[in-house]
Amino acid sequence: MTSNGHNGSNGSKRKNLVVVQLSGGNDYLNTLVPYQDGLYYDYRPNMGLKGESIIPIDDRIGFNAHMAPFKRLYDKGMMAVIMGIGYPEPNRSHFRSMDIWHTAEPTTSSAEGWLGKVTKALDPEGKNPVTAVNFGRGLPRALAFPGVPVASVGALDSYGLYTGLAGAGNRDALLDTVSRIYQPMSAEGFPSQRLLDTGRGALDGADLLRQAPSHYTSTVEYPEDNPIAQSLKGVAQVTSANLGTKIFYTAHGSFDTHTNELVNHALLWDQVSEAVECFWADMEEQGEAEDTVMWIFTEFGRRVADNGTGTDHGSGGGAFLIGPSVKGGLYGEYPDLSPTAQLEGDIQYNTDYRDGYATILESFMDLDSEPILNSKFSQLDLLAV
Numbered sequence: 502m503t504s505n506g507h508n509g510s511n512g513s514k515r516k517n518l519v520v521v522q523l524s525g526g527n528d529y530l531n532t533l534v535p536y537q538d539g540l541y542y543d544y545r546p547n548m549g550l551k552g553e554s555i556i557p558i559d560d561r562i563g564f565n566a567h568m569a570p571f572k573r574l575y576d577k578g579m580m581a582v583i584m585g586i587g588y589p590e591p592n593r594s595h596f597r598s599m600d601i602w603h604t605a606e607p608t609t610s611s612a613e614g615w616l617g618k619v620t621k622a623l624d625p626e627g628k629n630p631v632t633a634v635n636f637g638r639g640l641p642r643a644l645a646f647p648g649v650p651v652a653s654v655g656a657l658d659s660y661g662l663y664t665g666l667a668g669a670g671n672r673d674a675l676l677d678t679v680s681r682i683y684q685p686m687s688a689e690g691f692p693s694q695r696l697l698d699t700g701r702g703a704l705d706g707a708d709l710l711r712q713a714p715s716h717y718t719s720t721v722e723y724p725e726d727n728p729i730a731q732s733l734k735g736v737a738q739v740t741s742a743n744l745g746t747k748i749f750y751t752a753h754g755s756f757d758t759h760t761n762e763l764v765n766h767a768l769l770w771d772q773v774s775e776a777v778e779c780f781w782a783d784m785e786e787q788g789e790a791e792d793t794v795m796w797i798f799t800e801f802g803r804r805v806a807d808n809g810t811g812t813d814h815g816s817g818g819g820a821f822l823i824g825p826s827v828k829g830g831l832y833g834e835y836p837d838l839s840p841t842a843q844l845e846g847d848i849q850y851n852t853d854y855r856d857g858y859a860t861i862l863e864s865f866m867d868l869d870s871e872p873i874l875n876s877k878f879s880q881l882d883l884l885a886v
Contacts, residue, residue: 524754529802570778587850591816617646730776
């Protein structure tokens with residue numbers, strides 16, 4: 502199927518940003534393996550990957566062998582691997598660290614997500630209830646912002662309010678009741694304009710997204726038993742429907758591999774890498790690849806030393822930017838594993854994650870990053886635009 506066009510609902514050139522969150526703290530050292538560094542094996546006598554467990558990228562660093570699809574994308578020149586990414590004064594709490602990534606605020610608490618601000622900038626009046634769509638349960642804080650409607654989708658094929666009710670008549674009657682509840686009144690007569698906006702946005706978003714699968718055909722076969730693959734298939738379906746959606750968000754995990762890591766980490770990367778490869782094959786088929794980038798991140802890495810069968814919460818990590826407009830390659834410096842370079846047993850970051858955000862916002866989405874990130878950050882030379 503060819504693309505329905507490269508313009509969003511407001512007539513502007515489409516730019517699709519797909520964000521994949523690796524929840525739980527992906528083990529950086531066993532994702533990008535420093536296989537020539539003896540310190541890696543000293544610190545990881547039980548968990549160090551060797552031989553056929555590694556796919557070399559160069560003469561120092563290799564992908565985990567369960568990331569073969571990533572290596573194929575890397576070899577096509579469409580994957581930037583950002584090494585040693587993180588933020589100052591790292592926090593080992595899942596919740597706090599994820600909030601830091603979600604809000605672009607490492608030193609203060611905020612309820613305003615960086616992608617919520619992006620959505621507001623793209624659609625200031627909130628006219629499109631599906632400018633941003635989350636595939637998964639709940640609303641990631643990254644997408645939260647006052648007055649910004651965001652649709653959260655479990656399974657796109659069954660998405661919609663009250664879809665579990667027996668009989669179309671029952672569902673339509675309830676939808677009519679809810680619609681009447683959310684009818685506009687005078688400002689004095691309605692207790693919460695936000696409640697009104699949220700309710701109507703949910704109804705409108707459900708109606709729009711339910712239509713998406715009917716616009717979609719593809720020869721790409723996403724594995725049905727792979728949750729992240731099904732979420733990315735949903736992204737492709739919404740993209741093909743040309744609904745004006747520009748921000749897509751999904752998550753996979755848990756990468757919180759305190760025990761039995763060699764087995765669990767391998768399965769997770771089998772799932773993620775296969776899903777991502779399917780998605781990019783689909784984007785090529787839909788004619789959307791050139792207008793799409795994918796940002797993959799995790800809240801923190803793991804400790805340098807293994808704990809016997811796994812790894813504990815650490816800091817620093819890696820991120821990936823993928824797409825035809827990306828300048829493929831390794832970026833940043835691989836963190837130094839020497840004891841004097843470590844931060845209390847953790848690797849130290851050398852690239853600020855907000856530099857990655859600024860690069861995406863300025864170079865890909867043509868947005869001013871400063872009001873979104875609350876400061877000016879350096880751009881990384883990741884995009885050929």
